[in-house]
Amino acid sequence: MHLRQQSLPPSTNGGSNQKTVIIHPYIHGGFELPNVIINGAAKEIGRAAVLAVTKARGMELAGAVDSNFVGQDIGQVCDMEEPLEIPIINDLTMVLGSISQLKATGVVIDFTDPFTVYDNVKQATAFGMNSVVYVPRIKQETVMALSMLCEKASTGCLVAPTLSIGSILLQQAAISASFHYNNVEIVESRANTLDFPTQDAVQIANNLSNLGQLYNRDDISSDIPARGQVLGEDGVRVHSLVLPGLPSSTSVYFSRPGEVYTLKHDITDVQCFMPGLILAIRKVVRLKNLVYGLEKFL
Template sequence: MQPSQSNIKVIINGAAKEIGRAAVVAVTKARGMEVAGAVDSYLVGEDIGKVCDMEEPLEIPIINDITMVLGSISQSKATAVVVDFTDPSTVYDNVKQATAFGMKSVVYVPRIKTETVSALSAFCEKATMDFPSQDAIQIANNLTNLGQIYNREDISTDIPVYTLKHDVTDVQSLMPGLILAIRKVVRLKNLVYGLEKFL
């Protein structure tokens, strides 16, 4: 079945990671979108469909050069979204590059620094681009911070303080949120931090 021209083209940056492979499969199965590029420094040259153990190869090789992938896809003038599973040290530059090619970004980068989010917010405001992060850990962090504010007396005594910790044990649980974020980001004009804003 040939994909329609109106499909959202999705580039997965960090495609060889476990979460990246799950995203490739989820995007391939989702209606109205298709994987258009796979970027990673591992398994370069391998077909991303084979790497994901899909029945059919996707005929999309893993490439270690995001600029080449963005440039190639921008030529098609299609609606495109970059999903970034890299790390805090590269995410700012990745979003800037995607923006330069007229693409929006969905970012899932645990342990992203507040300063990076602030810098991206300022950048996105200037560029009128969007950056929804589907980082559910932020919800847990918010609750933990509330616990620290409201349980100060408990902290200074021998009474145990309860905290909430969010551990993702299966990346499949993140895929419905990712698909939702991809669909929403193409219509947004500003940075959105936290998937919970869409729920």
């Protein structure tokens, strides 16, 4: 946020002197809270992010980047009551350049795709801005390259496989349960998706597979397709349902003789990602390197 000047009215004792005070950017815990640029602002999650950022205390929406609705006011695209006077621009570098002139803290939220995310973060870093990345199917090679980039530039970046706090809590509960059960299967449902198993299911399976456990010993064969896909070498199975009308849901079933323990998380709206996003924005400005996973801040 840039400095603003505001003139106070003349004193009532007849004096003509007029004082000018400088309104400083909002400071929280010793850190200036940021101007926010949303890359992918016209997407469903981008529009939700616009509303969340404009309502959040101490941060300001400063730019909207997208290849759709170019030139239109992002506030109107988001059906807000009043325009924000921020046009959608299909040029991240142009937006970064204009914001950098304010010499204020900046955070770029990236909702784009795995193929452009590295260049996007590289551009943000070149302008001294931090990044929050929520891009499905980002490759680990890209994450490693981004980590090296941010380390060299001493710039903060959060790469978040999920921004849903509920999803993170499910993952943490699944890790705790895995030490007490030897049988586990993941069942997920989505109304539509091009990639399955989804990133959430893969993340849970990877977490469980890194604990040195061997699951489903009596049924570890992967030769029967109807039994689901085995992820990793530790026997964690994933079953994906893709049917119109289904809610986005992830369930993890743990069992042993005489007992079934079920963890379930449902997503009904992209609003579920907004508390995690606002937390990520507040935290990333303190970083000087890359952090993988929003759970590091919980």
